[in-house]
Amino acid sequence: MAMEIPVDKQNHERNKNMAGNLKKQSPDCQENIEQLVSERTAHLNEVIKQLRAELEAYKAQETSNPGKNPDPNNILSDHHISHKALTESALSHSQLEVIFAAFNDVVILYDTEMNVYQANQPFYGNYGFDPTGLNVKEIIDRVRSRWLDGVTRSFMEQPTSRALQGERVTGLRFIVRKSNGSEVIVESSSGPVKIGEKIVGSLTVWHEIRELTGAERDLLAHKESLEIAEKESEQRYQDLFRKSPGAIILYDGISILEVNPAVGGLLGYRKAEELIGGKFLDVIAPEYREWVSSRIPLILNEDSVSSLKKIDLVGKAGNLIHVEAVGGVCYYHGQKVIQVIFHDITGLKNLETELRNQSAALSHAVVTLETILDTIPIGVIVAESEDGKITYCSSAAKEILDISAFGIVKDLVPGEQRRIKMLHPDRSEISPQEWPLAKALRNGKTIENEETIIQHEDGWEMATVISCTPLRDNNGQILGTVASIVNISKRRQMESALRESEERFRVLAEALPQLMWITDATGKFTYLNRQFYHYTGIPINQLIKQDWTQNIYQDDQEKRMEVWRESFRTGNPYQMEYRIRRHDGEYRWFLGRGLPMRDQQNNISYWFGTCTDIHYQKQLELELQETNSRLHKLNQQMVTTLEEERRMISRELHDEAGQALTALKMYLELILKGLPSDTSIIGQGITEAVKLTDQTLKEIRRLAQDLRPPALDALGLNVTLEDFCYEFSKRVGLGIQYRGCELSPLTDAVRISLYRFLQEALTNVVKYAQSDLVRVRLGSCRQRIFLVVKDNGIGFELNPEVLKGKSMGLIGMEERLSILGGVLRVHSRPGFGTCLTAMIPGRRLE
Structure with missing residues (x-):
């Protein structure tokens, strides 16, 4: 185990420098701090030597007697520090107590988490609490540790942190507070605690140098206050900087x-x-x-x-x-x-730019306004209130007032030599003081549409309308006035011409035999001529008030209102017939017309209308309709009779003449067979007679077929038409493509009508179309039966003149179809052939 608290020359020099600095910072301190540091350093070196010797002795004992209980006088034990504890051979608590008891200075043992593993008795005596388990930060806070030089250092600069990094830190001085409240200067030495090369903790020794003097305490307090003030100032700056x-x-x-x-x-x-x-x-x-x-x-x-x-x-x-x-x-x-x-200042710069632009725009607008005012026929004058100076006078105003330059209002009327006069509409003269512009400047009142007559020196006069409006500031003070002068001479002439025109219109309207009316743009009646009174016997004012259309026949009212609303909505003219009650109660037919009258903007300004008596024409029309109806019925009867006659003739030709000719042919053939061989001349004659009889028989059958085909009754319309197309094609050499289907039971009239239509259509193709192919189609769609005949011939141009002079064949087709309620449609174009379509309503099919 390596447990070292080194004190080298470099640290010694650092302590000397720190002591010198402290002397400079606290001149009242008389103690020789440098000497104390040297003495204490020598003492620590002696202690370290002793610890090293004891450690070597312990290692030797462990080597010779492994596993044996250690000597209680030895310092180290085999108790592991921090899960092997602080050494492989371990230190017992008692042995740690012996180590810590050997020092009078404070000794603290930290684990790798910088929590206090154990502290010696001087720590308890000096600081009054058990630090075991506390973190180094908590220790610093509890003893109020401060660096002697007053400099704040980061946590990683603390000796304990540095020792755990493997660094040996000595000679650092700081101030701590004891439990009795006194503050002392201590010197710290820290070093790593190792097991082999692994750092398992750190050991720190605090050596008390001396107690702080009052001057030092004041100096440190001052430094702390300065540091706090500096931090607060820095914090305020940072807040201001960020916000x-x-x-x-x-x-x-x-x-x-x-x-x-x-x-x-x-x-x-x-x-x-x-x-x-x-x-x-x-x-x-x-x-x-x-x-x-x-x-x-x-x-x-x-x-x-x-x-x-x-x-x-x-x-x-x-x-x-x-x-x-x-x-x-x-x-x-x-x-x-x-x-x-x-x-x-982007907004300010934009505002400046906008202000310049607005100023330029305002100048442009002023120039534009003056240009506009000089081009319009209304005269404009702007005058100041203080001295009546005219600041603006448009071209029209100069012309109306006969002036050539700006001046002041009174200059317009220089005494008796004034160049113009102003007159009331009754031609009484207006004094200059009462001229509209002068009154507006003097009284500050608005003058609207005051009619005056301006008379020039040469006697030329002009009717005008003058309006004046005072110009005021925000406080209501009059700054000036603006006056407009409108030359209404032409308007007066136009009004006179309009009155004359209206008078002529009224004379003409009253002289017309028709009923004439006028409404405004909303449809409200504003005028009825006198013919309304003569016809209805009701005064005009009353008719306008109660709406004269109440006199229209009840059955015609709804239709008339529907037509009027649609015309009013679309702005289109209308025309319709309805009956109006006369003053004697009789209803007579009238043709009503309405025409929208539009202004220059194409907006409807009013409606003009007439009601023309068509009673006699209506009676003639009804009589004509009745005659046409009778003719239609007669025509239908004629067609029916004709078809019956054709049916009868066809039957007689088929039954009577056909049978007689057949019998004749048979007799002639018998005679021919019975003749002797030497009568060849007679035989030839009889043979020719047989041929003629056979030919006549075929022709009679064809005529009977054309008059009334028997298959129409026996086989139906579809088969009959198909057979007719086949026979017709074979007879005339025309290609015909037929496509059809058998329809639901049809009336005889429908069948024969469509058959005759096909006959006539194919005949016309042969006569006029120059076609080599005809397509015929029979079918039904949407309750209608149709028969289409389309060729690929030369076609013709469809126009009213052509249709007006159409052939009797087309007329006959139309007549036949109209009897059944059907229609004939003709489509043709030069070079693209012709298509005829017969259509009969479904109600006629049964």
Whole structure:
């Protein structure tokens, strides 16, 4: 085991120096501290030699008698220190007590955790408590330990900490307080306790040198107060440094040493510490770096403070930040450095820029306003209240008042030689003191739309409207007045022309035979001509008040209101027919029209409408409708009769003529067979007769088929149409593609109508289309049956003239379909063929 408390020459010199310093710090101390230190050091060396000798003797005994109980007079034992304790051979408590009892000085044994393992009796006697188990920090606090030089050291600089690191520390002096309240100077020696090369603890010896004198105590108290004040001052500075809204940077002339959080916010760094270690000039805008560099030596060498300077900094994102900077010298860890405080003036700079911009904008606005005022036809005058000086007069005002330059108000009326006069609308003259501008300056009252007549020297007159408004400051004092003068001569002329136009309109409106009305933009009636009174017998005012539309026939009211609302919503004209009650109670038909009248902005300003009596025309129309209805029924009856006749003729041709010709053919063939061979001429004649009879029979059958195909009744519409297309194609050499399906039971009228439609359509294709292919389709969709015939012929241009002169075939198709409530649709284009579609409603299918 190595237990050493070394005292070497170097430590001895350090103790001598410390004693000298203490003499300087406390001149009242008369004791020769250096001598005491030397004597005590010699005594400790003697003790150490004795301990070493005893240790060697113990080791020799252990080597010769292993496991034997140690001699109680020996100092060391085999008890392990701190789980082998302090030595491999161990020390017993009694032996430790013997070791500690050999010293009059305080001896403390620490474990590796710096907790007190054991202390000797002088510690108990001097300090009055058991330190066992206490940490070195607690010991320092309990004895109020302070360094003699008054310097505060970190915990790692304490001798116990250093001893555990393997260092031998001697000659350190500090002050402790005993249990009796006295304060003494002790010298500490500490060293490691080892087992082999392993440090298992430390041993510390406190040697009491002397008690503090009053002067030393006062001096230390003063130092402590200074240290506390310095700490408080440093703490206040640190608080101000951290919490300052201004950005603060400490730098040594080159590198940044410290920054406060505000710097990060100013320059856009998430953590301001990112700047530490960087170059200070890097955060300065390039155009200011030369100036900043020139100020650094002046501040450091002369301890001067730079005046406020507006510069730009460079943010993390490369943006420029406008700041106001001030710098000065301070000390940072004993080093002279420069402290710079930046105040963000970006907002102020922006405000200055905005103010300049607003000032420029205001000047521009004034120029623009004057330009506008000089271009508008309204005259504007601005005059001051104190002396009536005119500060602004627009071009229109100069022209109206016949002046060429600014002056004062009274200059406009220089005595009897004034160049203009002002007259009331009744042509009575207005005295100059009562001119609107003069009254406004004098009384401070607003004058609105005062009509005057301005008369010039040459007798030329102008009707005007003058308005004056006083200009006041925040206290209500009149600063001046602004006057507007409007030339209303043209307006007067226009009003006169408008009155004349309205009079002409009224004369024309009253002379019209129609009922005429006008509403405002909201639809409220504002005018009805006298024809309303003559027709209804109700006074005009009463009709306008109660709404004359109440006289419309009840059944027509709802429809008329629906049409009117839609027209009012869309702004479109409307036209409709309705009945209006006459003064004798009779309702007559009228054609009502409404037309929106729009202003220059295309907004509806009013509605104009007429009601024209169409009663006689309506009666003729009803009679015509009735006649058309009768004609339609007659046509339907004719078609039905015609089809019946065709059916009968077809049947007779098929049954009577067909059978007779068949019988004739058979007789002729029998005669031909019975003729002798020498009658060849007669045989040839009979053969020709048989051929003619056969040809006539086929033609009669074809005619019967065209008049009324028997298959239509027997096989249905789809098969009949398909068969007809086949026969027609074979007869005329036209390609026909048919596609259809059998439909639900159809009436005879529907079947024959669609059959005739196909006949006529294919006939037209052969006549006009120049087509080689026709597609025919029969089907139904959405309660409608349709038959489509589409060719690939030359087509034609669809226009009213063509449709107006369409063939009888198309007319016949339309007539047939209309009888069944159906329609004919024609689609054609030159070069793309023609498509005819017949459509019949589903209610006609059964």
